[in-house]
């Protein structure tokens with residue numbers, strides 16, 4: 001649909017594919033062949049016609065100074081960001097020559113593709129790119145930087161059951177938001193929570209920071225980062241001991257309840273309180289309010305997963321609605337991610353061929369992988385859909401790797417990221433408004449397809465086209481394979497049982513609803529997708545995977561020189577580092593007044609935040625928003641946001657979570673010192 005509202009302007013519908021739960025439908029204003037404004041549309045009823053402040057600035061992302069308009073070949077030192085303009089042919093010839101050289105000298109495993117979500121749509125990942133790297137026998141990347149532990153836990157316990165829909169939060173009598181900050185990372189949940197509050201629902205927040213929602217909460221447990229597991233286990237023990245566990249439900253619908261009860265037994269309220277740094281009475285209040293309320297909706301986020309106990313913590317949190325018997329009513333149950341929760345679109349594949357069994361590199365360890373020498377070295381790095389220098393742990397190690405003169409780096413991105421400044425070749429990527437995209441958020445119940453709204457800026461090209469071209473030039477393309485956006489979309493839809501229906505809906509309106517009518521209710525309309533449709537409270541596979549068993553709590557390693565826990569959750573300015581070129585302000589580290597006083601720090605002072613891995617120089621913001629012992633420096637920053645050009649990632653270890661090989665960003669332990677100067 002398009003309609004003119006002002007002379008020379010047209011309105012075109014689109015859908016936001018960015019890494020977010022919400023899946024906004026968009027109303028894009030186009031004038032003179034350029035996007036001039038991006039707003040919300042009513043097509044996705046849950047996103048209600050409004051969008052976040054970040055994506056409203058998307059036109060600046062498309063046409064701003066950071067945009068890469070043509071291929072470039074490095075002329076300066078790595079990191080300097082000096083490139084000369086090249087044609088696509090010249091740039092791709094060079095990439096192909098180096099790929100062939102590395103493959104011949106070292107084997108395909110000398111090539112490492114580093115990609116994560118990018119814009120997160122189906123067409124820009126795991127299509128022709130997978131074909132290229134699979135067929136070259138390149139090293140594989142384990143995409144673990146986000147959601148790996150929580151996905152393991154929700155798959156193990158519930159086989160990834162679809163979650164409580166946002167709109168059903170309005171029916172809840174109690175909303176428990178655990179380690180999530182919807183005010184910035186999925187804003188469309190907030191009005192439904194407020195609607196429930198207006199009708200008398202209680203709101204409880206579990207978060208080391210006083211988030212915007214926490215200000216209006218009935219109870220805020222500001223626990224120490226990484227201690228969600230003892231907190232959830234103490235609640236579970238309390239529920240069992242006080243006759244508040246729903247034993248009938250558990251007997252009928254779950255396996256492993258007795259074993260879970262046994263594993264929760266060591267966690268008295270007092271012991272958990274000491275570990276979590278909160279009052280035992282508050283844990284009891286939380287358990288009691290949760291037990292009393294129905295419907296009770298639990299919104300579990302990704303904050304609890306980003307530490308050594310992350311997988312077990314999420315599993316214990318997700319066990320709560322089962323133990324307390326919260327399912328079976330509208331507004332009752334839990335929400336985590338709906339990724340993989342819909343068999344209609346699960347397993348949709350654009351490059352239907354098996355992954356080869358070449359060596360796999362955990363993306364949290366890219367820094368270490370780049371330091372390998374000899375037979376195991378990575379000699380060609382192909383970065384797309386990601387900004388690894390700013391988003392992976394051990395930033396200084398990643399930087400050292402990118403500086404290697406014997407490493408050939410290709411970066412394919414719409415904008416000149418900090419990572420791109422280290423490239424030998426940069427390639428300009430089309431943004432989602434300049435190409436077709438098929439997408440869905442991971443909180444929503446929709447699939448959307450949107451065609452290009454405008455022509456790509458400069459010489460930018462879509463991912464699928466560039467990788468198809470590279471397949472041809474490397475001699476690994478096969479005749480008749482789907483290559484264009486239309487062919488790939490068809491291939492995706494043909495790979496799922498409901499493809500024909502979805503295709504019809506997408507063709508008619510660009511949006512397909514995965515559930516008909518009112519949103520599904522857990523244990524009424526949707527059930528665990530485990531083999532016997534039961535909840536598996538202590539899944540054997542997870543118990544085997546966790547180094548010391550599922551629900552084993554690993555206390556903090558003593559680090560007397562680095563007494564502060566650094567956390568780096570998202571803010572309302574960036575989506576991970578995407579759009580960060582537009583956010584140029586200096587970003588401070590937030591520290592509690594007690595911790596500031598102990599260090600002689602005042603609000604606005606220049607400080608150094610440091611540990612054995614690196615350091616960040618920035619300003620201090622002294623505020624009781626963070627609990628004592630915790631400091632906060634957001635994720636998604638660019639080098640221009642701090643004085644030192646380093647970010648929280650320079651302080652994050654590359655250790656892995658207990659499940660899923662996930663990132664332990666929030667296990668960073670640091671000290672903060674005052675620096676001189678104005």
Ligand SMILES: Nc1nc2c(c(=O)[nH]1)N[C@H]1C(S)=C(S)[C@@H](COP(=O)(O)OP(=O)(O)OC[C@H]3O[C@@H](n4cnc5c(=O)[nH]c(N)nc54)[C@H](O)[C@@H]3O)O[C@H]1N2
Nearest residue numbers: 179180181184185225226301302303569570571574575576
């Ligand atoms: N604006 C914006 N939106 C985003 C993103 C973004 O970067 N910016 N990122 C997108 C992506 S990739 C993701 S994965 C999601 C993530 O969305 P969220 O789940 O909101 O994840 P985080 O921002 O990491 O952290 C959420 C909250 O967890 C708290 N937290 C930190 N450590 C702990 C802990 O140990 N326990 C508990 N209970 N809480 C803790 C933080 O203080 C924070 O308030 O958001 C998506 N949406």
Ligand SMILES: Nc1nc2c(c(=O)[nH]1)N[C@H]1C(S)=C(S)[C@@H](COP(=O)(O)OP(=O)(O)OC[C@H]3O[C@@H](n4cnc5c(=O)[nH]c(N)nc54)[C@H](O)[C@@H]3O)O[C@H]1N2
Nearest residue numbers: 116118119146385386387391412429568576577578635665
């Ligand atoms: N310290 C710390 N670091 C973190 C986290 C944390 O909690 N703390 N959280 C982590 C989380 S949750 C996540 S999800 C990761 C995300 O880390 P990354 O995957 O690196 O995500 P982004 O920073 O959003 O980078 C995506 C890049 O893809 C580009 N892009 C967008 N669309 C396209 C496209 O169509 N084609 C191509 N070729 N490129 C495109 C964007 O311009 C951007 O540069 O960061 C992690 N990093």
Ligand SMILES: [Mo]
Nearest residue numbers: 019145146147
């Ligand atoms: Mo993420």
